[in-house]
Amino acid sequence: xxxxxxxxxxxxxxxxxxxxxxxxxxxxxxxxxxxxxxxxxxxxxxxxxxxxxxxxxxxxxxxxxxxxxxxxxxxxxxxxxxxxxxxxxxxxxxxxxxxxxxxxxxxxxxxxxxxxxxxxxxxxxxxxxxxxxxxxxxxxxxxxxxxxxxxxxxxxxxxxxxxxxxxxxxxxxxxxxxxxxxxxxxxxxxxxxxxxxxxxxxxxxxxxxxxxxxxxxxxxxxxxxxxxxxxxxxxxxxxxxxxxxxxxxxxxxxxxxxxxxxxxxxxxxxxxxxxxxxxxxxxxxxxxxxxxxxxxxxxxxxxxxxxxxxxxxxxxxxxxxxxxxxxxxxxxxxxxx
Amino acid sequence: xxxxxxxxxxxxxxxxxxxxxxxxxxxxxxxxxxxxxxxxxxxxxxxxxxxxxxxxxxxxxxxxxxxxxxxxxxxxxxxxxxxxxxxxxxxxxxxxxxxxxxxxxxxxxxxxxxxxxxxxxxxxxxxxxxxxxxxxxxxxxxxxxxxxxxxxxxxxxxxxxxxxxxxxxxxxxxxxxxxxxxxxxxxxxxxxxxxxxxxxxxxxxxxxxxxxxxxxxxxxxxxxxxxxxxxxxxxxxxxxxxxxxxxxxxxxxxxxxxxxxxxxxxxxxxxxxxxxxxxxxxxxxxxxxxxxxxxxxxxxxxxxxxxxxxxxxxxxxxxxxxx
Amino acid sequence: xxxxxxxxxxxxxxxxxxxxxxxxxxxxxxxxxxxxxxxxxxxxxxxxxxxxxxxxxxxxxxxxxxxxxxxxxxxxxxxxxxxxxxxxxxxxxxxxxxxxxxxxxxxxxxxxxxxxxxxxxxxxxxxxxxxxxxxxxxxxxxxxxxxxxxxxxxxxxxxxxxxxxxxxxxxxxxxxxxxxxxxxxxxxxxxxxxxxxxxxxxxxxxxxxxxxxxxxxxxxxxxxxxxxxxxxxxxxxxxxxxxxxxxxxxxxxxxxxxxxxxxxxxxxxxxxxxxxxxxxx
Ligand SMILES: Nc1ncnc2c1ncn2[C@@H]1O[C@H](COP(=O)(O)OP(=O)(O)OP(=O)(O)O)[C@@H](O)[C@H]1O
Ligand SMILES: [Mg+2]
Numbered sequence: 044x045x046x047x048x049x050x051x052x053x054x055x056x057x058x059x060x061x062x063x064x065x066x067x068x069x070x071x072x073x074x075x076x077x078x079x080x081x082x083x084x085x086x087x088x089x090x091x092x093x094x095x096x097x098x099x100x101x102x103x104x105x106x107x108x109x110x111x112x113x114x115x116x117x118x119x120x121x122x123x124x125x126x127x128x129x130x131x132x133x134x135x136x137x138x139x140x141x142x143x144x145x146x147x148x149x150x151x152x153x154x155x156x157x158x159x160x161x162x163x164x165x166x167x168x169x170x171x172x173x174x175x176x177x178x179x180x181x182x183x184x185x186x187x188x189x190x191x192x193x194x195x196x197x198x199x200x201x202x203x204x205x206x207x208x209x210x211x212x213x214x215x216x217x218x219x220x221x222x223x224x225x226x227x228x229x230x231x232x233x234x235x236x237x238x239x240x241x242x243x244x245x246x247x248x249x250x251x252x253x254x255x256x257x258x259x260x261x262x263x264x265x266x267x268x269x270x271x272x273x274x275x276x277x278x279x280x281x282x283x284x285x286x287x288x289x290x291x292x293x294x295x296x297x298x299x300x301x302x303x304x305x306x307x308x309x310x311x312x313x314x315x316x317x318x319x320x321x322x323x324x325x326x327x328x329x330x331x332x333x334x335x336x337x338x339x340x341x342x343x344x345x346x347x348x349x350x351x352x353x354x355x356x357x358x359x360x361x362x363x364x365x366x367x368x369x370x371x372x373x374x375x376x377x378x379x380x
Numbered sequence: 381x382x383x384x385x386x387x388x389x390x391x392x393x394x395x396x397x398x399x400x401x402x403x404x405x406x407x408x409x410x411x412x413x414x415x416x417x418x419x420x421x422x423x424x425x426x427x428x429x430x431x432x433x434x435x436x437x438x439x440x441x442x443x444x445x446x447x448x449x450x451x452x453x454x455x456x457x458x459x460x461x462x463x464x465x466x467x468x469x470x471x472x473x474x475x476x477x478x479x480x481x482x483x484x485x486x487x488x489x490x491x492x493x494x495x496x497x498x499x500x501x502x503x504x505x506x507x508x509x510x511x512x513x514x515x516x517x518x519x520x521x522x523x524x525x526x527x528x529x530x531x532x533x534x535x536x537x538x539x540x541x542x543x544x545x546x547x548x549x550x551x552x553x554x555x556x557x558x559x560x561x562x563x564x565x566x567x568x569x570x571x572x573x574x575x576x577x578x579x580x581x582x583x584x585x586x587x588x589x590x591x592x593x594x595x596x597x598x599x600x601x602x603x604x605x606x607x608x609x610x611x612x613x614x615x616x617x618x619x620x621x622x623x624x625x626x627x628x629x630x631x632x633x634x635x636x637x638x639x640x641x642x643x644x645x646x647x648x649x650x651x652x653x654x655x656x657x658x659x660x661x662x663x664x665x666x667x668x669x670x671x672x673x674x675x676x677x678x679x680x681x682x683x684x685x686x687x688x689x690x691x692x693x694x695x696x697x698x699x700x701x702x703x
Numbered sequence: 704x705x706x707x708x709x710x711x712x713x714x715x716x717x718x719x720x721x722x723x724x725x726x727x728x729x730x731x732x733x734x735x736x737x738x739x740x741x742x743x744x745x746x747x748x749x750x751x752x753x754x755x756x757x758x759x760x761x762x763x764x765x766x767x768x769x770x771x772x773x774x775x776x777x778x779x780x781x782x783x784x785x786x787x788x789x790x791x792x793x794x795x796x797x798x799x800x801x802x803x804x805x806x807x808x809x810x811x812x813x814x815x816x817x818x819x820x821x822x823x824x825x826x827x828x829x830x831x832x833x834x835x836x837x838x839x840x841x842x843x844x845x846x847x848x849x850x851x852x853x854x855x856x857x858x859x860x861x862x863x864x865x866x867x868x869x870x871x872x873x874x875x876x877x878x879x880x881x882x883x884x885x886x887x888x889x890x891x892x893x894x895x896x897x898x899x900x901x902x903x904x905x906x907x908x909x910x911x912x913x914x915x916x917x918x919x920x921x922x923x924x925x926x927x928x929x930x931x932x933x934x935x936x937x938x939x940x941x942x943x944x945x946x947x948x949x950x951x952x953x954x955x956x957x958x959x960x961x962x963x964x965x966x967x968x969x970x971x972x973x974x975x976x977x978x979x980x981x982x983x984x
Contacts, residue, residue, distance in 0.1 A: 057819070058823070058826040061819075061822065061823030061826050062823070062827065064823075065823060065827070065832075066835070069835050069836070069838075167442075180965065180968055180969065180972075181965065183911070183964075184911065184915075184961050184964040184968055185961055186919060186957070186961070186964075188919065188922050188942075189938055189953075189957035189960065189961065192941070192942055192945045192953050192957065193957070195945045196945045196950050196954075199946065200946060200947070200948050207946065208946065275483065276478060276480060276484045277483065277484055277487065280484045280485065280486075280546070281486070281497075282439045282470070283437050283439055283470055283475065283476040283478075284470060284471035284475070284497070284498045284501070284550075285466075285467045285468060285469070285470035285471030285472060285498070285501055285502060286467075286471070286497060286498070286501055287467065287501070290497070290501075294489075294497075295489070298488060298489075299488060302488075313825075313828045313829050315828075316830070316831060317828050317829060317830025317831055317919070320923065321919055321922060321923065324922070324923055325942060335834065336923045336924065339834070339838055339924065339925060340924050344838070344839075347834070347838045350831075350834075351827070351835035354827070354828050354831040355826060355827045355828070355831070358826065358827065358828045358831075359826055362826075373488060374488055374533045374535075375487065375488070375533070375535050
């Protein structure tokens with residue numbers, strides 16, 4: 044199994060290289076002449092040449108790519124014009140906020156979507172089946188930023204159940220001591236129940252908005268996979284052997300149905316990371332999405348490149364994790380002729 | 381022959397509700413299987429053999445509905461019994477093995493565990509004993525190196541090996557009755573013989589009643605005491621094996637036998653019988669579902685249901701104009 | 704042909720949801736074509752005397768912070784949103800269908816190159832890639848169309864590739880080959896028409912994603928600049944007022960957006976029933 048996992052790790056290399064090339068090309072595709080842009084509007088032609096040389100833009104594209112890779116290897120993603128900070132530092136401090144949101148969003152959507160899909164598949168035609176269908180079609184049609192706003196209006200403005208959509212913690216609380224960067228976990232580690240509850244309260248609405256958006260593909264896939272597996276020959280064998288319904292549905296059908304569901308997790312992550320950016324904006328969440336949006340508005344390019352690269356590498360890593368999970372749960376992987 | 385059959389099916393009719401209408405898959409099917417006896421159901425594809433078996437086991441699709449008839453097993457009508465009672469019977473008193481053994485086993489569960497599941501459900505074994513008993517079962521179905529094979533997944537085993545595992549699952553609790561639905565389809569010829577020998581031998585050892593469903597008239601002749609011939613959801617003829625081969629009475633049976641020159645030729649290979657099965661969705665199917673293909677058809681064949689004429693002891697033929 | 708028409712009629716009468724989707728599509732199309740002529744107010748006209756009015760008889764969807772009529776703005780935005788999605792899908796279709804069919808039909812290195820390119824795009828979270836592309840190429844509507852097209856292409860190419868692959872040695876292709884047609888001609892004249900219906904289904908589903916994506920981009924301030932009415936921007940403009948209770952500013956454009964995406968998703972499912980009756984769920 045370790046050999047298989049090693050093979051998958053190597054298999055992810057082309058994706059990483061592809062990501063690096065694309066982000067590099069995006070950097071070089073800046074509108075107009077980047078040298079003129081960085082030199083400023085009042086620069087003389089000599090000054091522009093100067094900047095061009097300083098930026099290494101006079102070299103050939105492959106040479107520039109090598110320089111780009113070297114910079115990356117040193118962790119140099121450039122500096123943010125707005126804050127003057129190195130982009131890497133900015134991303135490192137903001138990434139935990141985004142991760143916390145994403146992970147809870149995924150967790151909640153899995154916890155709802157998978158049981159929903161299973162129940163719908165085991166009771167075809169029942170109200171829960173119809174509910175599942177409506178939710179899957181409606182769920183993908185609801186933009187996460189819009190759901191987020193509706194939640195804010197109903198649960199914050201109208202009912203007052205949720206705190207104001209302004210960041211990770213209410214201003215009356217201070218961040219827990221940094222361990223993982225995830226406030227909920229750090230607060231628990233510090234044994235600070237009040238901060239934990241406050242962090243959860245802030246997470247409630249954005250996580251719900253994310254979960255509603257990503258729930259649909261998961262529930263749809265779970266339902267389809269369960270229906271397919273329940274109709275397969277080995278389930279008939281299990282029924283003919285007198286195994287009880289619970290054992291058939293969970294030990295036999297469910298475990299098999301999870302295999303295709305795990306493969307779709309990749310697509311779900313793609314949805315999730317994209318929706319994350321929008322939800323961060325709605326809830327003033329201090330993650331890397333908000334960081335990138337601010338940079339976009341002020342035409343601050345280095346942070347955007349850093350953001351795209353970070354998200355892409357994160358996504359490649361997540362896909363790799365899915366692959367490895369698959370190897371662990373499906374004994375057949377690697378044996379197909 | 382003992383007086384009380386192990387399984388007796390009487391006037392069974394089954395329909396399927398589908399998008400394109402109601403399929404009358406079985407009509408008025410009756411037969412019985414005695415202790416220690418092996419009975420074959422033969423017929424071409426789509427004649428309702430599997431539907432018969434699934435109905436008896438109570439594992440019919442949700443779309444299927446029994447409209448008439450009984451299936452008596454150990455004094456209980458399986459078609460009326462509550463699901464809990466059926467679940468207790470399945471796998472313990474009455475088992476079934478299927479065609480295509482490679483897909484009939486759970487692909488991501490070790491085969492030893494799959495046998496142990498059934499033992500734990502019915503076999504009065506403890507969790508500790510179950511793996512050992514599973515290995516014993518593997519030994520019984522002559523799987524070499526059973527300890528190692530118990531830990532294998534189905535994809536690591538050959539088709540014949542998988543069918544032996546299926547047999548081990550089916551016979552784990554020493555059932556009174558085994559239904560084998562085309563147990564050798566998809567296996568090569570030598571493996572086919574080995575599997576059939578195994579089923580016959582274990583059946584004899586345990587005094588088990590066996591219902592063998594097959595396309596292969598030759599195989600039915602070799603292993604079975606009694607043969608039931610089905611066509612388009614009807615039983616057209618049933619008789620003791622020797623009798624059926626010596627004096628086929630139904631024109632369809634005669635065609636089948638004539639079309640089976642050597643015992644090894646499968647019905648699947650035969651294009652010799654003209655015409656196709658009738659469309660079972662039609663609102664009005666001819667009373668004799670073979671009449672459209674029949675050379676001996678008479679005017680009265682269209683009028684009423686062909687009578688079931690008793691002839692030799694234990695045999696029936698459903699034809700107005702038998703041979 | 705009449706068989707097909709009969710089947711379409713059967714699907715429409717059998718499945719009221721599909722019929723509903725088709726009617727909704729007609730309605731949205733109508734709004735896109737005639738919206739600007741039907742709008743009761745000038746969508747850009749501000750009115751200092753009637754700011755942030757809740758929905759009323761005069762302003763069905765209320766007014767925004769500058770007193771502009773939200774109903775008119777939502778109605779007029781239909782054309783732009785649908786237009787962006789439409790052109791990006793056309794682009795996706797042109798690139799994705801051709802690349803996918805060529806990959807499936809020729810196999811070999813063409814297949815490998817197309818596959819690698821598609822994999823590279825798919826290695827990014829798609830919305831993030833779209834952000835990157837628009838940021839790099841410039842903040843214009845054209846680049847929104849382009850970015851949306853690029854991120855939708857791999858899935859599209861994959862469908863086209865699979866369908867073309869099945870048919871590369873089909874009877875009708877062999878027949879065309881035997882009668883002396885070149886490979887490129889076979890690809891365009893035989894394979895493309897044959898898988899067109901399946902690609903159209905995919906188009907409808909892609910429309911939904913394209914609308915969502917474009918609206919998402921403009922929601923974060925990319926592409927279309929205010930005061931041009933566009934659903935994503937309208938929602939963004941209303942976002943701040945959700946906290947203070949002026950729900951109508953963001954709600955109506957959001958609902959319009961949702962309805963359009965919902966319609967195309969339903970339509971895709973319905974079209975699939977017509978094109979491929981086997982694969983119904
Ligand atoms: N789930 C179902 N829905 C609708 N019709 C069905 C269903 N299952 C079986 N049938 C119909 O019942 C008839 C008998 O099918 P059955 O599977 O019993 O045939 P068979 O004799 O076992 O054939 P084979 O040798 O191919 O296994 C067929 O006409 C089939 O169309
Ligand atoms: Mg069968």
